[in-house]
Amino acid sequence: MTLDKQDKKLLELKTTPYKHQLDILEDTWNREYYAILWEMGVGKSKLCIDTVASLFIKDRINGFLIIAPKGVYLNWYYEEIEKHMPDQIDYAIGYWSAIMRKHEEYQARSVMIPENGTLDILLVNIEALRSKRAFEFTSIFLKQHEALTCIDESSTIKSPKAIQTKSCLKLGKLSSYRRIMTGTPITQSPLDLFSQFQFLKQGLLGFTNFTAFKSFYAEQTQIRMGQRSFMKVTGFRNIDVLKERMATHSSRITKEEALDLPDKVFSHLYVMLTGKQKQVYDAVLNDAFVMLNKQEESGELTITNVLTALVKIQQVTCGHCKDDEGKVCEIESNRVEALLSRLKELGDKKVIIWCAFRHDVELITAAISKEFPDKSYVTYKGGQNNDERIKALDLFKYKDCQFMISTSAASKGLTLVECCANIYFSMSYNLENFLQSQDRTHRIGQERVVTYDLMMAKDTIDEKIVKTLEKKKDLAESVLTGWRDLFEVS
Secondary structure, eight states: OOOOOOOOOOOOSSSSSOOHHHHHHHHHTTEEEEEEOOOOOOOSHOOOOOOOOHHHHSOOOEEEEEOOOOTTTHIIIIHHHHHHSSSTTEEEEEEEEESSHHHHHHHTTTTTTOTEEEEEEEEEEEGGGGGGHHHHHHHHHHHHEEEEEEETTOOOOOOTTTHHHHHHHHHHTTOEEEEOOOOOSSOOOOGOOOOOHHHHSTTTSOEEEEEEEHHEEEEEEEEEEETEEEEEEEOOOOOOOOOOHTTTEEEEEOOOHHHHOEEEEEEEEEOOOOOOHHHHHHHHHHHHHHHHHHHHHHHHHOHHHHHHHHHHHHHHHHHHEEEETTTTEEOOOOOHHHHHHHHHHTTTTTEEESSSSHHHHHHHHHHHHOTTTTTTTEOOOOTTTTTHHHHHHHHHHHOOOOOOEEEEGGGSOOOOOOEEEEESSSSOOOHHHOOOOOOHTTSOOOSEEEEEEEEEETSSHHHHHHHHTTTOOOHHHHHHHHHHHOOOOO
């Protein structure tokens, strides 16, 4: 590939690009800022790496900073860079996480001083940027290099007041080139776009101030709850203006437009509550309803209160709950048995079992160990260190390991096309996690139909949550004014 026919330096791409990747690369490789808002699995990471390679080969940059969530940034380290970085480019790589061991910190510091002919790459866990030490380390890297900074899963900076958002905006000002990447730029409302595009360039969407941005694009009304009042967003306006401003600096490509992928097939896997489970469920549901009703009347109702109540009710449908002292108590349930039955039907297929709660993982691993003693499994969840996660991925992707039991920790950044079967043992209210998790197995490289079994207890809150997510509506966005609807199960 030649970026400049008059230039003697030619870039030899390591992996062959799809047409959409090549077209956008040739159009945007030397732009100072750009938003890659492609659906999951369409090839955003390759475009970004090819852009970095193009800039490096033209002597425009000597550094590459990748900021990504936990569970995603190491995927760049162990897969994406090695897979797509052209062989003609020498590079050094290190990463910085929230908890650093001595050898990891030594490796990260090795990329701080530029060397002629070497591209220095630093990967940073975005959660780590909440700390002063990580922010200062990353700032020094950018001050020492002419660098392109990319925020992967840029919806993580959608909140203007968040510490990690403020840190990223400051880092953007130190970067020679900037990119944002996400398949879900809007997880709740168009207001999510402000900080993401502000990172690219201040005022890129017409405003440098979030309050002014919100006033221009959102319709608001005052809501009173007891003695408390707040401004609620009731709708949006000037969306054509927003789209026009975005279009100049971004591209949106769907799977249907870019790839010939097999279908997604969804099915509902219903489970009946046991007698004991129904008693506990009704009691917890009633207590939550009474509590939330009182909070609404007193003006103390918050999104956090509603979502906390939903979590407690959901846990009961999964076969466990916490007592007043915070101890987990298991309840007789049909859910695990239904899961095992489905796993038998799937035969020797690799399966990802998605869970909303860590105790779900414990229940499932115990049951699989007993029911399938000759088959292996791995877990991928919060609380595991990097080495444990890397080993789990290696076993599941490349070895004879049939089951991965995961929380939302695996929902972003990973490519798991070795698997074509997904079971959602339990589901959270987070729309972004639901959409992202689907596309771990449905992306470039997948050649089989991908199935998704959504487990839910009949006539419970499970059904409401599943239906809300299937309609691609964010539950957290509407709970304050519509929480009662979730409790009314037909």
